[in-house]
Amino acid sequence: MTTILRNRPALLEKTYQIAERAAWTLNPLIAKIGYARVERLIKPAEDFAKERIFGCHHCGQCILHSTGMSCPMECPKNLRNGPCGGVRPNGHCEVKPEMRCVWVVAYENSQQMPIYGHELAQIQPPVNRRLEDTSAWINMLTGVDKHVPAGWIPIENIEVVQ
Amino acid sequence: MQRDPVVSIFHNGEPRSRLERVLRSGRFAVTAELNPPDSADPQEVYDAALVLSSICDGINAVDASGANCHMSSVAICALLTRAGYEPVYQVSCRDRNRIAIQGDLLGAAAMGVRNVLCITGDDVTAGDQPEAKRVFDLDSIQLLHTARIMRDYGVYLSGRKLTVPPPLFLGAAENPFAPPFDWRPQRLAKKVAAGAEFIQTQYCFDIPRFRTFMQRVCDLGLHEKCFILAGVGPLRSAGAAEFMRTKVPGVYIPDAVIERLKGVPKNKQRAEGKKICIEIIQQVREIAGVAGIHIMAYRQEELVAEIVEEAGLLPRPFRAEVPHPARERHLHRQEEPAR
Numbered sequence: 001m002t003t004i005l006r007n008r009p010a011l012l013e014k015t016y017q018i019a020e021r022a023a024w025t026l027n028p029l030i031a032k033i034g035y036a037r038v039e040r041l042i043k044p045a046e047d048f049a050k051e052r053i054f055g056c057h058h059c060g061q062c063i064l065h066s067t068g069m070s071c072p073m074e075c076p077k078n079l080r081n082g083p084c085g086g087v088r089p090n091g092h093c094e095v096k097p098e099m100r101c102v103w104v105v106a107y108e109n110s111q112q113m114p115i116y117g118h119e120l121a122q123i124q125p126p127v128n129r130r131l132e133d134t135s136a137w138i139n140m141l142t143g144v145d146k147h148v149p150a151g152w153i154p155i156e157n158i159e160v161v162q
Numbered sequence: 163m164q165r166d167p168v169v170s171i172f173h174n175g176e177p178r179s180r181l182e183r184v185l186r187s188g189r190f191a192v193t194a195e196l197n198p199p200d201s202a203d204p205q206e207v208y209d210a211a212l213v214l215s216s217i218c219d220g221i222n223a224v225d226a227s228g229a230n231c232h233m234s235s236v237a238i239c240a241l242l243t244r245a246g247y248e249p250v251y252q253v254s255c256r257d258r259n260r261i262a263i264q265g266d267l268l269g270a271a272a273m274g275v276r277n278v279l280c281i282t283g284d285d286v287t288a289g290d291q292p293e294a295k296r297v298f299d300l301d302s303i304q305l306l307h308t309a310r311i312m313r314d315y316g317v318y319l320s321g322r323k324l325t326v327p328p329p330l331f332l333g334a335a336e337n338p339f340a341p342p343f344d345w346r347p348q349r350l351a352k353k354v355a356a357g358a359e360f361i362q363t364q365y366c367f368d369i370p371r372f373r374t375f376m377q378r379v380c381d382l383g384l385h386e387k388c389f390i391l392a393g394v395g396p397l398r399s400a401g402a403a404e405f406m407r408t409k410v411p412g413v414y415i416p417d418a419v420i421e422r423l424k425g426v427p428k429n430k431q432r433a434e435g436k437k438i439c440i441e442i443i444q445q446v447r448e449i450a451g452v453a454g455i456h457i458m459a460y461r462q463e464e465l466v467a468e469i470v471e472e473a474g475l476l477p478r479p480f481r482a483e484v485p486h487p488a489r490e491r492h493l494h495r496q497e498e499p500a501r
Contacts, residue, residue: 077256079282080301080304081304083340084282084302085336085337085364085411085412086285086288086412089341089414091342101341104342123352126260126299126300129299150321151318151322152307152319153311155307155355155356158310
């Protein structure tokens, strides 16, 4: 079942899009109930699904749709901006030879993703390690997953400066 | 206690290092990797650097490459700048978190280091201490951007101000020979967007693959935004080549190269390996967008001088302008004496 899903990036990104819209629609209600309370409710379900489909590592700041629906935290080096130089000639991981490089998968998948495929080119900021083991959906709604270090100047702004 | 005078070292358009000066002048650059000592004796660094200094424009100090422990790259660089050599400080994300890395970048710059190569680093499992904890707090692109923010905006990632920012010439690595091949040029574009001004590639043995890569790089206009140095190196023997391609992460050696080494008697293989290296240098030199070469001659450093000479890349330019820390505080007031 999970392999069937993994091999359908277009379906996954559509599901993500619908889920994201639903989350924003429900956001006022969730806010009323309380984010912490809702987090306790949905976290087990979120973990269950994401672990099985994506091998989720609970970073709490999900960027799956920007990385070809291939979880970058599954990469043993936790790379969020593309593959390292150690990818084997057969496209497998330098560290885990039995596993396909998550970035080889991400690149292939992104080619089949009309909605978010282009986001593979985005530069992802450093991971906020404090969000580990929290609900990425709730973090999206509260906006904490968008927080970057205060000194981190987004690349887009730098192009304007130069 | 005497304190070094604080001088303004904001980048004013002048090259920040000799390597940058060579590249900006349009000359074909040569950098080489120093074999890092397993020793507490600085003399071993100086001995290794002495062979390389006159034949290259920058000496790379590796950061526990292959995840094998050696003298730290920041210490090697500090020794090299003390002696007036031009180091390229390799920083990998494997062993240190963002706090340690930012501190080291400042420390290195304070020691006169100007060239920094930001890399992901081989995994701990590639080395002789696979039980170690891997860090990878940042990835190479986040590291590059962090260094650029420190340099251009004078702040740490936290936003806290630096009194004097580090005037660094920033580099990154790329491996055109590892999948996903089609994405590699775009990934290079990401590195350039994150602040890479020069690139040193993994060992190039597959010229057709490299040509295709460079074609795409030029189509994207990246060769005009950063200087690309092709990684090269001599193979010691057919056996060593076989070892490198199976055991060293990211090294791709085509069968034809190994067959060619096997085709000569064992005692001639070393010479053949050198010959192949020189031929590759001559071939990559002809490829549009290639600004120089980076020589990695692991445990064959004595061959580097011969390779550079026989490839017709001597003498190296701007050698008289090697900065010397003892003279550095006067750098802004008086011209360096010519050697």
